[in-house]
Amino acid sequence: MFQALAAKKGAVVRDKTEVVGVRKGPEGGVVVTTGTGEEFHGAKCVVTVGAWTSKLVRSVAGFELPVQPxxxxxxxxxxxxxxxxxxxxxxxxxxxxxxxxxxxxxxxxxxxxxxxxxxxxxxxxxxxxxxxxxxxxxxxxxxxxxxxxxxxxxxxxxxxxxxxxxxxxxSMTPDKDFVIDFLGGEFGEDVVVGAGFSGHGFKMGPAVGRILAEMAIDGKANTAAEAGVELGHYGINRFDGNPVGNAKN
Missing domain, CATH: 3.30.9.10 (D-Amino Acid Oxidase, subunit A, domain 2)
Structure with missing residues (x-):
């Protein structure tokens, strides 16, 4: 349903297209590379690759994000x-x-x-x-x-x-909480990551999708703010020096 609605709005859906790289563009923006060598250029990029998140983040940003398939x-x-x-x-x-x-x-x-x-x-x-x-x-x-x-x-x-x-x-995080954040580093706020939905994220797909889109387009998620949701809870760096993240034990 979401794919059909997106296509109706002008989005192009590329099924069975393996993403192998994300890099900064030579004149700004982001370049996404596929397994066939095809490249896509854009001002922003939203990464929602599920069980492949750790592999992709490691290859493009050089750090370990603990999302276990x-x-x-x-x-x-x-x-x-x-x-x-x-x-x-x-x-x-x-x-x-x-x-x-x-x-x-x-x-x-x-x-x-x-x-x-x-x-x-x-x-x-x-x-x-x-x-x-x-x-x-x-x-x-x-x-x-x-x-x-x-x-x-x-x-x-x-x-x-x-x-x-x-x-x-x-795609499990150690605390079973989502990852919703900017990738940071050289990408700054040009790449947004949504990952680690831990078996219970499907039902929240519409809300999470809207938040990710707002982050990419506006640099902030007004929907989350209006609902009183603190996105820092889902930060990408919460596991730095703390392998259990938000977990209490």
Whole structure:
């Protein structure tokens, strides 16, 4: 939806285009280089590369930003016959998160009729460029199955495992807080970074996108200020000499 709206407004979307470098332009501004050698020139640049953030920031700015990719799996399970309607939003079934071991979350049955998404919130560390797409999530499915058998045995079928497994990645910061800041250094305020959304940033995409755009265009985020949000909490340098960032322990 966002891509379609952006294109309607005149944006050009380049799918499957690997970004390999960001540098200052010879006459100011920013130059973005792709894996095919193509270059894009602009006054500003917003970097939102997810699990590749640490690699890109290291290569273009020379410092370590602790955004750890985790390989997780999106799992869809078959609803037991007769329970299909019970697990829909229309029937009042909620989006929920179970903060036990394992940490499991779910949404109502919606996009795949007869199936429900019940996932493990996390996964093993991975390299985004060389992960095992089929089983890189480790024993995630087995852990979720055991949770289902304990808490929803009459509603969801676990025999044979999940019906659908979709490879996914989290980009985790040590404190699970986002990184929303200017890259700084030689780039100053010409490059804005949005990263480390730690498995829970998707739902905040519209607000974060607006903040990043305001930072790039105006040099400050009026939306955040009006909402009373202190962006310093999400600073890119908060891990300097403090590996846990905003975490209290």
């Amino acid at each position: 985790l390989h997780t799996m999106v799992l869809y399970w078959r609803i037991k016959p007769g329970r299909e309607r019970v697990l829909t939003a229309e029937s009042g079934f909620p989006t929920f998160s179970s903060y036990c071991d394992p940490h499991v979350y779910s949404t109502p049955s919606l996009e795949l009729p007869g199936l429900i998404k019940i996932n493990y919130d996390g996964g093993p560390p991975c390299d985004p460029d060389s992960r095992d797409w089929a089983s890189g999530g480790g024993d995630v499915a087995d852990r979720v199955a055991r949770w289902i058998e304990e808490f929803m045995p009459d509603h969801v079928e676990t025999a044979g495992g999940p019906v659908s497994r979709r490879s996914c990645m989290y």
